Amino acid sequence: MSSSTNEFDVIVIGGGIMGSATAYQTAKRGCRTLLLEQFDLLHHRGSSHGESHTIHATYPEDYYTDMVFESSKLWREAEAEAGYRVYTSTPHLDMGPANGVNLQAFKAICQRNSFPVEALNPSAVAKKFSGRLSIPEDWIAVYTEFGGIIKPTKAVSMFQALALQRGAVLKDNMAVKDIKREEVRGGIVVYTAMGDKFRGRKCVVTAGAWTKKLVHSITGHELPIQPLETAVWHWRIKEGHEEKYAIGGDFPTFASYGQPYIYGTPSLEFPGLIKIAVHCGCLCDPDKRPWLPGRDLDSLKEWIGGRFLGLLDCSTPASTQSCMYSMTPDEDFVLDFLGGEFKEDVVIGGGFSGHGFKMAPVIGRILAELVLTGSADGVELKHFRIGRFDENPKGNVKEFADQVGFIESPN
Known part of the structure; x- marks a missing residue:
């Protein structure tokens, strides 16, 4: 392509963690890359902000296990290049009813992949965590040494800085309103709401909660990606017990399977506070979200009281x-070509369903390889194709319950 300042090899739309990781990967491969963000860079209006996201490899779907391990390696490589850390290792603990399908599924997957796990009964949990954590008599827990916490905003900033170092161009406050195929010259043209026009040979859409809206405005096609507003809560550790739950010790990231599905981390971002939240939320319009609608926390409070003694x-x-x-x-990702008139020139990365952040480095690699070569090494992408919803509106068939809960908004 020409050297015009508005012409690029790859245009990435959406500057959250997935778009930033993708821009880094394409720039790393020598491509002239443009990253467009509709709001300020590092904004707090989407899914890529805050101070902690967990890493764990215990999945009931075996196609995520290798992705998590590769991402862990790629996180460390990016940190080494940046010169600072965004990823803190911790143990990880999953817990729930002994007959729970999810727990049994990922325990079997871990064993099949020679991933060491330790099954704990209630007395073993009490002993291992010295009276800091308790589970009911009819529950079990599965402990692994592989867990961790990612600092989200810092991680997004890291990939953006690395992309810049590799020559990428970053532009914020650039809301994209249309993408068109350029029939004469080839490639695509991206139009912004402010009247800017950028040409690219290829394009990657990583627009987060706005992906469905953007794809519909471009193609008229309804992607089954639904924005959901969720909340994260921190709870005060009683005086004198703060160090028992602090990062850097032996207290793990954790997840509790069942109703509700609950997750949390050791105390990290706020001294004396521990993050414990419910994996659920309210369906929303990302441009008209209620911003923390009122929610019943009684079940979560009861769970905290029972588990934390x-x-x-x-x-x-x-x-x-x-x-x-x-x-x-x-609750599986969408990693695929947009298709139609765009064929393989536009790639979609979306639908990360509350569990994709930890895999951002490998997702960035996959999206970069898809848009540049038409395929991605080492990953079976059949689970992530858009076409799976044409075959079955519910997507991939699973034998266990959904993990994210949906609650009705009072608004």
Whole structure:
């Protein structure tokens, strides 16, 4: 292509973690790359902000296990290039009813992949965590040394900085309104709401909760990706017990399977507070979200009281933050070509369903390879094709329950 400042090899639309990781990967491969973000860079209106996201490899779907391990390696490589850390290792603990299908599924997958796990009964949990954590008598827990916490905003910034170092161009406050195929010259043209026009040989759409809206405006096609607003809560550790749950010790990231599905991390971002939240939310329009609608926290408070032996103040959250998930019906990602008139010139990365952040480095690699070569090494992409919803509106068939809960908004 020509050297015009508005002409690029790859245009990435959406500057969250997935778009930033993709821009880094395409720039790393020597492509002239443009990253467009509709809001300010590092904004808090989507899914890629905040101070902690967990890493774990215990999935009931075996196609995620290798992706998590590769991402862990790629996180470390990016950190080494940047010169600072965004990823802190911790152990990880999953817990739930002994007959739970999800727990049994990922325990079997871990064993099949020679991924070491330790099954714990209630007395073993109490002993291992020295009275800091308790599970009911009819529950089990699965412990692994492989867990961790990613600092989201810092991680997005890291990939953007690395992309810049590799020659990428980053532009914020550039809301994209249309993408058209350029029939004469080839490639695509991206139009912004402010009247800017950028040409690219290829394009990657990583627009998060806005992916469905953008794809519909471009093609008229309805992608089954539904934005969902969720909340993160931090709870105060009672005085004198703060160090028991602090990062850097032996307390794990954790997940509790069942109703509700609950997850949390050791105390990290706010001294004396521990993050414990419910994996659920309200369906929303990302441009008209309710921003933390009122929710019934009674079941979460009861869970905290039962698991943490009275060492946390569960009367009311000390801090509440809002973010969004982009849900698919099967809670699996969309990593595929847009198709139609765009054929393989436009690639979609979306529908990360509240569990994609940890895999951003490998997703960035996959999207970069798809858009540049038409295929991605080492990953079976059949689970992530858009066409799976044509075959079955619910997507991939699974034998276990959905993990993310949907609650009705009072608004």
